[in-house]
Amino acid sequence: MSRPLTARQQHVFDFIVKTMGEFGYPPTRAEIAKALGFRSPNAAEEHLRALERKGVIRIIRNTSRGIRLPNQEPQDLLDSAVTTLPAANIEAAPAGLPVIGEVAAGSPILAAEHIDRYCPLPAEYFTPKADYLLRVRGLSMKDIGILEGDLLAVHRTDRVRDGQIVVARLEDEVTVKRFKRQGHQVTLFAENPDFAPIEIDLRSQPLDIEGVGVGVIRGGNGQALG
Structure with missing residues (x-):
């Protein structure tokens, strides 16, 4: 300074x-x-x-x-490309954060078959630390800079606060939205006026929180943004 x-x-x-x-x-x-x-x-x-x-x-x-x-800003890591996971040997995956692509209905988000590749960023690059990167589908969060094809860094937790960006599972669908809870009622807000909020009554509808968003990698190319 x-x-x-x-x-x-x-x-x-x-x-x-x-x-x-x-x-x-x-x-x-x-x-x-x-x-x-x-x-x-x-x-x-x-x-x-x-x-x-x-x-x-x-x-x-x-x-x-x-x-x-x-x-x-560990620039040497940011400049590294996302590496491809060897298809024949998932157990020998390279170090780094797993990149989650399509999530099969009803299966754990970190199941081996969901891991497309690994990104050579340490978990501690994000605060709190990231456990995985989720490839973003669609434009429901575009107004806060989370775009189609980006990688959302996710910290695994089911403890969330109002206003946080969460990865939520609604029965067989996984979605990224802003979280708000009032009693038994949870609202998942999009950051795009073209998408209506999702209303969930916890007394009768299932909701699982897979984690909270802690950062974005633009276009999945290794350029981390705030």
Whole structure:
């Protein structure tokens, strides 16, 4: 850090760290502006550029959540390509995070037949650590930058909080949505106005949480984004 942060810059930086710790990805400019009382996302952008000049964050241009912390940038690993899993010997899989493709109805998400390949990123690259990468299908989460063909880094847990991005199993379907619960009622929200929320009554409908999203790899090519 070349110069100390101003009080306002420190508030912005603390909010970024808090958001990444809770949800696994950084906030948008609009979310920073709303949380800290700025008049517009442009004011948030000015503070982000100041933080970048002081060396405490790195900004990925043209990305709504393109904020990274310098100590989360193992570039040598990010530049590595996703490796293909040898078809004849699943037990001899290379090190790294398994990439899950199509999930067969009713079978465990980490079943060997679902693993397409391995990505040479350590689990600890994400916070909390990732257990697997799930290939995204469709555009229901496009407004927060989770696009068709991306790899969603997932931390395996069934303990989730309102607002988190979850991998949920609804009977035989696995879906990625934003989670909210009120009593026995769970709502899974898409981040695309073309998709209606999914309403689940836990008293009569099954719901299994396979994990929470902790990061995105754009297009599955090894370029990790926030």
